[in-house]
Amino acid sequence: MSESDGIVTIDTGYQRTAFCAAYLVVEAGRAAFVDSGTSRSVPQLLAALDARGLPRDAVDWVILTHVHLDHAGGAGGLMRELPNATLVVHPRGAPHMIDPERLSASARAVYGDEEFERSYGALLPVPAGRVVAATDGQVVELAGRKLACVHTPGHAMHHLSVWDARARSWFSGDVFGISYREFDTARGPFVIPTSSPVQFDPEAMKASVRRMLAEAPAQVYLTHFGGVSDCQRLGADLIAQVDAMVALARSLTQAPDRHARLLEGLRALYVERARRHGIKDAARRIPELLGMDIELNAQGLAVWLDRARRDATPGSG
Template sequence: MKPTHGIVAIDTGFHRPSFDAAYLMVENGRGAFIDCGTQHSVPAMLAALAGQGLSPAQVDWLILTHVHLDHAGGAGALMRELPNAVLAVHPRGAPHMIDPARLVAGATAVYGEEEMARSYGEIVPVAAERVRVLADGNVIELAGRPLLCIDTPGHARHHLCVWDERSRSWFTGDTFGLSYREFDNADGAPFVIPTTTPVQFEPEPLKASIRKLLARAPEAMHLTHYARVGDVARLGDDLIVQIDAIVALARAAHGKDDRHARLVESLTQLFVTRARAHGAPLDDAEVAGLLAMDIELNAQGLEVWLDREAV
């Protein structure tokens, strides 16, 4: 794989191909990973490093956008392979990397022990002395290449995004939504939807975070789900419109006995209609199938938000 601006997208292998990306940045013989997938992703991360002619000892940073397990579940296992790396993470996320017990317990309660082992593997703690907490506006350097880290709540309260001036691009985690390559239209234009995964979705902070990213007039966004996208002004506008739309759908379903089913149905209809209008080369069933897990998680996250709002 040939890097652009020293940036390599890595398919972590989580869930399905071209679903979950991590990134390797290379600068003057030094490396930084941004997100890392699960414990099962460690071989892919190390293979990407070797593919760029670097050894594990040449990695200075593992930067996490947030600590949801598809982004950070393999952090401890990967750090065991990187003797000189520092883990950089949001202040709210750092305690969960040092002692992942609560993170593991919460995920196990949702998925069960068997699914946790199958999908995520072991969640390994990271020694506190190897963790750097990143406050809003902190800059870290990779061999003299500055990387600006900013607080971007809305998807999660422990979310940060990373600005790389060299490529004029953001590493967005889940703040800038989901854009799978199967949905690109005949002109190669990407399709995007927001992600409201439980449990910390907040619509107004998320819209503010998206606007903050757009304010730098980026040339591209590097998404975890999935990879690099351009045309970011259009996508950002689309995300804000859709956040308002899904909030309206959630409010309409609230108080109904079949709230969850209504939300899943209405979200599916919204995204299928938008994919069709975009010219995605998929039929309605394929759109619904590829987005089924995301729609289920979005519905759950919207319900958590509704219940929190009602308190």
């Protein structure tokens, strides 16, 4: 765990070390969590409170950037440990936290029961009276520290990011991309967008990134993984990569082997950018560490491309 400006980075232990983070914000003896990790992550989050001598009833808020299970799967279990906390989530995500059955069923269908239990554990409901569906820009206060919940679609329609004015920092969930510390060089962090299925929207993602950059943040705290600075460079890089990914997908509209060629094209795009960033042995390390992300990005691009084609077809609505 690391700490800066009252912000504690917690490794949730999902998949591997330094892959998935949740955050604890501490102000004048009060606390808020941003994202919860999976149900398997709850002990790590509670340990972060214990390490700072904070009782469970000092937590006022659990704020979710979105309800994908690596971010929100542990929310119900965590809330059961925090008697004073209120859960804050995008309005589209709130019903899934109150009744997580559909989330659980869809994830089990994708991963199978054994992998679901290994990676995520039980999804527990949050009582409706303890859930706030945050409007765009809604502010919650933590001992006077303002945390603004800003709707930032692009990765998912139910995505929000949290602006911490005191620290001049964003908690970005997945909309500001992923940046693993293994790829840091003298040039700084290396970042790629995440277009994972099924709600990727490139124009919305670029607009969200620009909205975040307009605040001139000092730091952006990514779920995958940790805080990054040099935010203007990273944001411009994300926007350029989204455009390159969209161009790749459109070039493969009629390809019979589209998925394989999307994977190949994304690997080539990220390897070339990694080489320019000074990452050594990029041709091996990019597929090794980004293999799952490349697969999900390819799937998300394909879903977006098919949706865009349907929307452009007269009478398709």
